[in-house]
Amino acid sequence: MALRAALRNKCGLSGLLSQRSSCSSHGRVCVSPVLVAQQRNNSTSPKIDVEFDQSTGVAVMRMQSPPVNSLSLDFLTEFCIGVEKLEMDKGCRGLIITSNQPKVFSAGLDIMEMYGKSPERCGEFWRAVQEMWLKLYSSDMVTIAAINGSSPAGGCLMSITCDYRIMADNPRYSIGLNETQLGIVAPFWFKDTMLNTVGHRTTEMALELGLLYNPSEALKIGLVDQLVPEDQVLTTAAQAMTKWLAIPDHARQITKSMMRKPTVDKLTSNREADIQNFVSFITKDSIQKSLRMYLEMLKKRRA
Amino acid sequence: MALRAALRNKCGLSGLLSQRSSCSSHGRVCVSPVLVAQQRNNSTSPKIDVEFDQSTGVAVMRMQSPPVNSLSLDFLTEFCIGVEKLEMDKGCRGLIITSNQPKVFSAGLDIMEMYGKSPERCGEFWRAVQEMWLKLYSSDMVTIAAINGSSPAGGCLMSITCDYRIMADNPRYSIGLNETQLGIVAPFWFKDTMLNTVGHRTTEMALELGLLYNPSEALKIGLVDQLVPEDQVLTTAAQAMTKWLAIPDHARQITKSMMRKPTVDKLTSNREADIQNFVSFITKDSIQKSLRMYLEMLKKRRA
Amino acid sequence: MALRAALRNKCGLSGLLSQRSSCSSHGRVCVSPVLVAQQRNNSTSPKIDVEFDQSTGVAVMRMQSPPVNSLSLDFLTEFCIGVEKLEMDKGCRGLIITSNQPKVFSAGLDIMEMYGKSPERCGEFWRAVQEMWLKLYSSDMVTIAAINGSSPAGGCLMSITCDYRIMADNPRYSIGLNETQLGIVAPFWFKDTMLNTVGHRTTEMALELGLLYNPSEALKIGLVDQLVPEDQVLTTAAQAMTKWLAIPDHARQITKSMMRKPTVDKLTSNREADIQNFVSFITKDSIQKSLRMYLEMLKKRRA
Numbered sequence: 001m002a003l004r005a006a007l008r009n010k011c012g013l014s015g016l017l018s019q020r021s022s023c024s025s026h027g028r029v030c031v032s033p034v035l036v037a038q039q040r041n042n043s044t045s046p047k048i049d050v051e052f053d054q055s056t057g058v059a060v061m062r063m064q065s066p067p068v069n070s071l072s073l074d075f076l077t078e079f080c081i082g083v084e085k086l087e088m089d090k091g092c093r094g095l096i097i098t099s100n101q102p103k104v105f106s107a108g109l110d111i112m113e114m115y116g117k118s119p120e121r122c123g124e125f126w127r128a129v130q131e132m133w134l135k136l137y138s139s140d141m142v143t144i145a146a147i148n149g150s151s152p153a154g155g156c157l158m159s160i161t162c163d164y165r166i167m168a169d170n171p172r173y174s175i176g177l178n179e180t181q182l183g184i185v186a187p188f189w190f191k192d193t194m195l196n197t198v199g200h201r202t203t204e205m206a207l208e209l210g211l212l213y214n215p216s217e218a219l220k221i222g223l224v225d226q227l228v229p230e231d232q233v234l235t236t237a238a239q240a241m242t243k244w245l246a247i248p249d250h251a252r253q254i255t256k257s258m259m260r261k262p263t264v265d266k267l268t269s270n271r272e273a274d275i276q277n278f279v280s281f282i283t284k285d286s287i288q289k290s291l292r293m294y295l296e297m298l299k300k301r302r303a
Numbered sequence: 304m305a306l307r308a309a310l311r312n313k314c315g316l317s318g319l320l321s322q323r324s325s326c327s328s329h330g331r332v333c334v335s336p337v338l339v340a341q342q343r344n345n346s347t348s349p350k351i352d353v354e355f356d357q358s359t360g361v362a363v364m365r366m367q368s369p370p371v372n373s374l375s376l377d378f379l380t381e382f383c384i385g386v387e388k389l390e391m392d393k394g395c396r397g398l399i400i401t402s403n404q405p406k407v408f409s410a411g412l413d414i415m416e417m418y419g420k421s422p423e424r425c426g427e428f429w430r431a432v433q434e435m436w437l438k439l440y441s442s443d444m445v446t447i448a449a450i451n452g453s454s455p456a457g458g459c460l461m462s463i464t465c466d467y468r469i470m471a472d473n474p475r476y477s478i479g480l481n482e483t484q485l486g487i488v489a490p491f492w493f494k495d496t497m498l499n500t501v502g503h504r505t506t507e508m509a510l511e512l513g514l515l516y517n518p519s520e521a522l523k524i525g526l527v528d529q530l531v532p533e534d535q536v537l538t539t540a541a542q543a544m545t546k547w548l549a550i551p552d553h554a555r556q557i558t559k560s561m562m563r564k565p566t567v568d569k570l571t572s573n574r575e576a577d578i579q580n581f582v583s584f585i586t587k588d589s590i591q592k593s594l595r596m597y598l599e600m601l602k603k604r605r606a
Numbered sequence: 607m608a609l610r611a612a613l614r615n616k617c618g619l620s621g622l623l624s625q626r627s628s629c630s631s632h633g634r635v636c637v638s639p640v641l642v643a644q645q646r647n648n649s650t651s652p653k654i655d656v657e658f659d660q661s662t663g664v665a666v667m668r669m670q671s672p673p674v675n676s677l678s679l680d681f682l683t684e685f686c687i688g689v690e691k692l693e694m695d696k697g698c699r700g701l702i703i704t705s706n707q708p709k710v711f712s713a714g715l716d717i718m719e720m721y722g723k724s725p726e727r728c729g730e731f732w733r734a735v736q737e738m739w740l741k742l743y744s745s746d747m748v749t750i751a752a753i754n755g756s757s758p759a760g761g762c763l764m765s766i767t768c769d770y771r772i773m774a775d776n777p778r779y780s781i782g783l784n785e786t787q788l789g790i791v792a793p794f795w796f797k798d799t800m801l802n803t804v805g806h807r808t809t810e811m812a813l814e815l816g817l818l819y820n821p822s823e824a825l826k827i828g829l830v831d832q833l834v835p836e837d838q839v840l841t842t843a844a845q846a847m848t849k850w851l852a853i854p855d856h857a858r859q860i861t862k863s864m865m866r867k868p869t870v871d872k873l874t875s876n877r878e879a880d881i882q883n884f885v886s887f888i889t890k891d892s893i894q895k896s897l898r899m900y901l902e903m904l905k906k907r908r909a
Contacts, residue, residue: 163511180857191864196503200802201828204865208769208858209850222504244512251483252511258494259507466814499806525807547815554786555814561797562810 047075049100050082057093058241059086059141060234064100068107071154075110076128083135093249094241095139097162098146098234103173105145108153115291119279126278129154130271133189136161138264140253142244146237148230151175152212157190160197160223163244163256166237167215168230174212175223181210183290185281187274189267196263198222350378352403353385360396361544362389362444363537367403371410374457378413379431386438396552397544398442400465401449401537406476408448411456418594422582429581432457433574436492439464441567443556445547449540451533454478455515460493463500463526466547466559469539470518472530477515479526484513486593488584490577492570499566501525653681655706656688663699664847665692665747666840670706674713677760681716682734689741699855700847701745703768704752704840709779711751714759721897725885732884735760736877739795742767744870746859748850752843754836757781758818763796766803766829769850769862772843773821774836780818781829787816789896791887793880795873802869804828 047065052058061082063069071079086092099105113125136143136158143162150173151159159165159175167175177194179186186194186207194203202221205211218224228236244252267274281287350368355361364385366372374382389395402408416428439446439461448465453476462468462478470478480497482489489497489510497506501524508514509524521527531539547555570577584590653671658664667688669675677685692698705711719731742749742764749768756779757765765771765781773781783800785792792800792813800809804827811817812827824830834842850858873880887893 164508180853180861183854183857185857185860185864188864191861196507198504199502199805200865201804204802204862205770205831207861207865209853210857225508247483247512248486251486251488251513254488255483255494255510256507258488258491259503259510467811499810501807502805528811550786550815551789554789554791554816557791558786558797558813559810561791561794562806562813 047078048082050086052086052089052092054091056241057091057245058096058238059092059094060096060098062098062100063106066101068104069099069101069155070107070110071129071132071158072110073113073125073128076125076132080128080131080135083132083139087135087139087141092141093245094142094144096144096146096234096237096241097158098237099149101149104149104155105147105151105175106155106158107150108155108157111291111295114282115288115295119283122279122282123275126275127271130189130267130274133157133161133193134264134267137193137260138257140249140256142241142252144237144241144244146233147173147175147224148233149173152178156223157193160193164226164240165224166226166228166233166240167218167224168233169215169227170230171214171216174214175218176210176212177207178210178212180208182294183287187278189263189274192263192266196260350381351385353389355389355392355395357394359544360394360548361399361541362395362397363399363401365401365403366409369404371407372402372404372458373410373413374432374435374461375413376416376428376431379428379435383431383434383438386435386442390438390442390444395444396548397445397447399447399449399537399540399544400461401540402452404452407452407458408450408454408478409458409461410453411458411460414594414598417585418591418598422586425582425585426578429578430574433492433570433577436460436464436496437567437570440496440563441560443552443559445544445555447540447544447547449536450476450478450527451536452476455481459526460496463496467529467543468527469529469531469536469543470521470527471533471536472518473533474517474519477517478521479513479515480510481513481515483511485597486590490581492566492577495566495569499563653684654688656692658692658695658698660697662847663697663851664702664844665698665700666702666704668704668706669712672707674710675705675707675761676713676716677735677738677764678716679719679731679734682731682738686734686737686741689738689745693741693745693747698747699851700748700750702750702752702840702843702847703764704843705755707755710755710761711753711757711781712761712764713756714761714763717897717900720888721894721901725889728885728888729881732881733877736795736873736880739763739767739799740870740873743799743866744863746855746862748847748858750843750847750850752839753779753781753830754839755779758784762829763799766799770832770846771830772832772834772839772846773824773830774839775821775833776836777820777822780820781824782816782818783813784816784818786814788900789893793884795869795880798869798872802866 047063047069049062049064051060051062053060061079063075063079065072065075069075083095086095109129114122117125142164144164144166145159145162147159147165147167149168151167152174153176156175156177167173177186177190179190191203191207194206198206198221206213206221213221213223215224215227219227226236226240350366350372352365352367354363354365356363364382366378366382368375368378372378386398389398412432417425420428445467446465448462448468450462450468450470452471454462454470455477456479459478459480470476480489480493482493494506494510497509501509505524509516516524516526518527518530522530529539529543653669653675655668655670657666657668659666667685669681669685671678671681675681689701692701715735720728723731748770751765751768751771753765753771753773755774757773758780759782762781762783773779783792783796785796797809797813800812804812808827812819819827819829821830821833825833832842832846
């Protein structure tokens, strides 16, 4: 079943490697997954728009880092500060995360943070990725992902850390942890989050084959909870939020912690080793060479 | 999906709080779930009828504690003694649990055991709840829940400790661990039992939202194993029992223990801490205040 | 559902016990499951045919030990040596396992290895069963089970240690860990492998009832991944292999190890105790008596 899903993915490996901005040349929207060479944008405009409605207690974070909301160190830093501010605001009980970029929720980690960088810088970047996950997965707020575009790799991770996932029912979009397709490996806490969402066997297949699922496949395996037409993603998220907020906060929070704390603790108590592990892997000559070839291919495509 | 299920639950939170005896005023039978203020019944008539057929080796326990088989300390004590007697009888190989009350299997823990009681008494009550779970979840007998009515909270817990669950296919009935809807939290061993039954993600949603499922929803997520018309629940349970008893006892018992022992051991080795935890939570002023308001509302309804 | 599946199994317990070679007398092909009294075959012809295609990097192992590919010590030894040779060949990236015997993939452990044997010999046999599982479950190769016949007990174990399972869509075939039906118990690592494949609740039911599933039931619960007409099992396996081999080996291997290492480590660090446990169980008078009765019944059937 999942294998057939992979087959239907017209993009294949070369597609994965070649598409750096969103496109729909092969029928499915391929945003460069896993690793994204984000065009440097030196503007100081915020990469995330935060709108908090005090009357409902619900904040909406709109990711707006062109072209594909790739997770750079700057982006992650801004994201974590934004979540922390809302978390500390007692009036904020719910958070909806969505994208302001067309066709993409988030394309995942920014390749430029991993190529030709010092081990120190790589470590700093990885700590930010950890921080994003820790903040979201253990948030006291109700978190809902309004997935209005493709969501590979780090974008999928961000989605599955939320409490509830609503995805646009557009067969051109896809979601999944597709790291192995590029020779990269999802770390244990990506794996644990996936496992808590879709179970052991589906996670094994999904991670070993680096599967990307279209929305109806994702719904079927439980990777997302609900599909709606693209223009209703945000309104549906707001409606779902109302249901979640009908539950007394303290009871819901204690229950959420009971479900997620063992998984959170595993990273918290292995954080430095996980950073070491990432840095020594990503700074390997063979991996840097793969990244260079990937970047050169991107340059040619742009030319 | 589950969210939609919650929406279809016409009773909602106020329904949950207001119905103390079984009713069908809003289309679905709402037995006061989680916490039940059982009418004191000083009669010494047994709260549970036990019928043991030596020729088949199967016992049937019929809960008959009006109005809604709420789990009081007296009820639990009688229940545990009944199970223990059967467990020690070598001729008894199977146990079917069902209800003699109309429309309800069991409405869960008795609120009167938790309101205005001394910490010692609360602790005694909680130890009895633990005992019921420990006895059923690790029973050497084949245990089948013949769920012929609604089964919220503690009633659901009792059901999922059994080896097999047959539910009446009546859309007015519901089953689930709905504790959070009342601001209460299901303890870790309720959660573990649910997780062993329906998996991590479904448990997360079910417990955080305090979801009650109608029979077909419950079948779909695996919370029950089989639906049959209401008047066939008990005969179907007897038929299923025959299949289970066709397996050599010792092989089945070793296998059952292999599957359940880690979960049982977690409570056994944390039993006192779990009691402490419950007592300190339930005797909090804020929780006692919630219970008082709930009881006052019940009084008004009765008047 | 699963119970109904068991009911549809026309063979039942007596069928399980009585059929020693493949037959279809009752509509479903019953190969003597769990324990097989293999006809002694003193020929030195290999019990497994290995064909390795260097151009594709894929090896095919065809089990050809008449009548039902039962797992004797000789068979297991040859099997493990075969897998190890391929594992050490850097050019071999994928392994497809299938059967050359009609109607059966493998009927499971050979009863003659357990009846009337010395504890030392029983221990040697069990170590070989462990070795087969350890080699397959932690193989660096992509492993695909091309299940072209019934696959009870040890045959099912072999299947679920592979990365992917394709089964012939013939309703007469069945697959499952049916040990309890014979009074035997699947050890913890059989259970763990099943649990990693179909989840906790399905494993609990399957192992306690010793359920055998027909192909469509097996697909539904996720015990196999794909059904195809019988004559397409091997070609489909080859096609699936191509997809798996499109993933860079090192990323897939690290991911596979991340998913399976905890389960592998549990047996590795308890191997001697597990052997002790098996030997003391199987050499019990009561178990040996059961085996003798079983063998005598087989003799009568042959006569």
